[in-house]
Amino acid sequence: MLNAERSLSVTSNNIINADTPGYSRRRVENAPVGMQLGSHQVGLGVNITSIKRLRNELTDMQMTQKRQEMGYMYEKMKTFEQLETSMASDSGGDLDMRISRLFDSFSELSNDPQDLSVRNHLLGEASQLIDKLGDISRNLDRTSEISRQNATGTIAQINDLLEDLASLNKAITVSGATGRPDHDSLDLQVQKLEKLSELVDIETMTAENGSLEVRIGGVQILSEDRARIILPDINDIDKKFGLHLENGTNIPASGGKLAASIEMYEERIPDFKNRLDLIAETLVTEINTLHRQGFGLEDDQSRNFFDPNVTSAGTIRIDEAIANNSQHIAASSMDGEAGNGEIAMAIAQLRSEQIIEGRKLLDYSVDLISNPGSNLARLRTAVETHKSEIRMLEVQQEQEAGVNIDEELSLMIRYQNAYQSAARVISSAQQMYDTLISLVR
Amino acid sequence: MPQKNIAVFPFKILSDSVRAMDSASLRLLDVMKDQLDAIIASDAEQIMHLTEKIASAQQYLHKMEDAFIEELNRCMAGFPHGGKRITLEFLKTVYPDYSGYINEWQLRIAGNVSRLQQLQDRLLQLLQFARIQNSAMMRSVYTMGNANNIHYRQDGEKAGMISGIAVNHEG
Numbered sequence: 333m334l335n336a337e338r339s340l341s342v343t344s345n346n347i348i349n350a351d352t353p354g355y356s357r358r359r360v361e362n363a364p365v366g367m368q369l370g371s372h373q374v375g376l377g378v379n380i381t382s383i384k385r386l387r388n389e390l391t392d393m394q395m396t397q398k399r400q401e402m403g404y405m406y407e408k409m410k411t412f413e414q415l416e417t418s419m420a421s422d423s424g425g426d427l428d429m430r431i432s433r434l435f436d437s438f439s440e441l442s443n444d445p446q447d448l449s450v451r452n453h454l455l456g457e458a459s460q461l462i463d464k465l466g467d468i469s470r471n472l473d474r475t476s477e478i479s480r481q482n483a484t485g486t487i488a489q490i491n492d493l494l495e496d497l498a499s500l501n502k503a504i505t506v507s508g509a510t511g512r513p514d515h516d517s518l519d520l521q522v523q524k525l526e527k528l529s530e531l532v533d534i535e536t537m538t539a540e541n542g543s544l545e546v547r548i549g550g551v552q553i554l555s556e557d558r559a560r561i562i563l564p565d566i567n568d569i570d571k572k573f574g575l576h577l578e579n580g581t582n583i584p585a586s587g588g589k590l591a592a593s594i595e596m597y598e599e600r601i602p603d604f605k606n607r608l609d610l611i612a613e614t615l616v617t618e619i620n621t622l623h624r625q626g627f628g629l630e631d632d633q634s635r636n637f638f639d640p641n642v643t644s645a646g647t648i649r650i651d652e653a654i655a656n657n658s659q660h661i662a663a664s665s666m667d668g669e670a671g672n673g674e675i676a677m678a679i680a681q682l683r684s685e686q687i688i689e690g691r692k693l694l695d696y697s698v699d700l701i702s703n704p705g706s707n708l709a710r711l712r713t714a715v716e717t718h719k720s721e722i723r724m725l726e727v728q729q730e731q732e733a734g735v736n737i738d739e740e741l742s743l744m745i746r747y748q749n750a751y752q753s754a755a756r757v758i759s760s761a762q763q764m765y766d767t768l769i770s771l772v773r
Numbered sequence: 774m775p776q777k778n779i780a781v782f783p784f785k786i787l788s789d790s791v792r793a794m795d796s797a798s799l800r801l802l803d804v805m806k807d808q809l810d811a812i813i814a815s816d817a818e819q820i821m822h823l824t825e826k827i828a829s830a831q832q833y834l835h836k837m838e839d840a841f842i843e844e845l846n847r848c849m850a851g852f853p854h855g856g857k858r859i860t861l862e863f864l865k866t867v868y869p870d871y872s873g874y875i876n877e878w879q880l881r882i883a884g885n886v887s888r889l890q891q892l893q894d895r896l897l898q899l900l901q902f903a904r905i906q907n908s909a910m911m912r913s914v915y916t917m918g919n920a921n922n923i924h925y926r927q928d929g930e931k932a933g934m935i936s937g938i939a940v941n942h943e944g
Contacts, residue, residue, distance in 0.1 A: 390909060390913065713891065717894075717899060720809060720812075720895065720899050721902050724815060724899065727813060740914060741911065744907055748907050748908065750817045750820040751820070751903050751907065753821070753824050754812070754823075754824045754827075754896075754900055755904070757824050757827055757828045758808075758827060758893055758896050759897060761801075761834075761893065764831065764834065765893075767838060768794075768838060768882055769886050770858060770860065771841075771860050771861060772862075772879045772883050773860055773862060
């Protein structure tokens with residue numbers, strides 16, 4: 333909001349100080365209003381066109397920004413939807429449940445350490461947990477790949493739009509020179525700019541001859557009839573995605589659909605992946621540490637439960653000796669005591685210990701798998717709010733300006749009062765909602 | 774400790790109170806939705822009118838909330854609650870036979886509050902945006918200085934507009 337306010341004031345100052353004859357929307361031009369009565373001036377007689385143009389410029393600028401934010405949010409929503417599908421399922425086989433079942437199986441084993449069916453069941457649960465971790469890991473890789481492709485595709489779209497805008501620049505300057513503005517090209521230019529602003533944050537400037545200059549991150553990418561080609565710069569190992577021009581100039585792009593894809597590719601998905609890997613690593617380390625202290629049914633050899641050489645979610649596996657023979661699962665804390673289930677019990681109790689970043693493994697897993705859903709919910713609310721704001725701007729664009737500046741200002745003061753009192757009244761209900769929620773809990 | 778008579782439904786008034794809160798919440802939600810449309814339509818008069826309606830709907834819901842709390846406390850009078858606020862969850866522990874009813878009330882109240890809260894957030898964000906947009910516009914208009922509003926004072930000096938006063942004494 334603060335950024336929006338700052339850019340608003342910058343733009344409004346620009347509007348005030350600069351004549352923009354290149355701005356070619358066809359609007360009704362009214363004559364100045366106002367009159368001088370002796371030593372009194374009645375109504376300052378500001379040209380209605382100035383107010384209307386000022387209002388339209390501000391609204392257009394806001395619309396561009398809102399469209400860009402919508403592009404950003406829609407793209408993020410799409411990726412979070414994919415992540416939500418890969419993390420949580422309706423069938424009840426979510427990661428937290430699989431971890432819980434593994435601990436349940438160790439608990440069962442502690443009660444009946446000699447029962448082979450219990451041992452085989454435990455191996456089955458461990459395999460299912462491993463499969464789940466692997467599935468999620470692979471889905472994350474796929475989503476990462478899709479985000480990368482989306483970002484590359486968006487760059488191609490940006491390049492196409494810049495080409496179109498360069499051609500339009502040519503048509504507009506040629507027609508402008510003949511004194512007959514090419515309104516169709518100007519309208520098309522507006523459409524192309526709207527589309528471009530959904531994809532990436534842009535700065536535009538219209539030259540006196542009507543040609544448009546476009547910059548991304550301060551780098552000029554369109555001038556007159558020359559569009560510069562943007563190229564992606566991808567490092568798939570470190571998950572870095574940059575943009576540059578053919579001459580090597582880096583483009584610090586932000587905003588829009590492109591920024592969302594890059595953010596998901598560089599930050600969000602790797603973060604999910606790291607957290608998933610940490611779950612796998614914690615399971616391997618914690619269970620192995622206890623398991624090595626115990627004994628199986630056949631010999632006194634100390635063994636790991638999981639293969640200690642592979643600890644990521646995509647590679648985790650049961651130790652080969654255990655996988656081939658469930659009797660090697662160490663339930664007992666004493667060699668030769670087949671009925672002892674103390675180690676199995678200790679492993680089962682890991683469930684309630686804070687072993688992962690100061691939290692319980694199950695809580696951490698629930699947090700991970702519910703994260704895309706909660707992000708999605710937040711984004712959906714933000715999209716709804718943005719839709720309302722865009723609709724409000726559209727209505728304001730259609731409104732007629734007051735007959736003079738005094739009327740316009742008094743109208744704005746009325747608006748400001750209305751907005752302020754509405755906000756005060758609406759927010760005053762918060763305490764009541766808090767009380768109601770506390771009664772329910 | 775008071776005796777519980779489960780043969781007679783003991784929460785008739787509480788149940789009526791939940792129903793009253795439900796309808797008051799729905800009424801408030803409706804007015805808030807209208808307010809959202811009025812802000813989108815930039816209709817200052819309608820916004821003011823609906824602000825008053827929202828205030829009265831909020832007051833009514835608040836009254837229903839007070840009545841509900843009072844009745845909840847009355848139902849639990851005599852049952853030790855360790856000085857903590859009496860909640861529906863606590864009511865369930867005392868009257869487990871009625872947990873079905875109480876669960877339904879909890880869902881209904883929580884659902885309404887969640888919808889109200891969501892709409893409130895949306896409204897407040899939209900109002901904040903409208904205020905920023907409007908104040909930026911006001912600032913721009915106040916400082917607007919172009920060929921159309923620059924005039925010459927009686928002493929021959931060039932002057933721009935400095936305020937939105939309708940009648941200005943010159944010279």
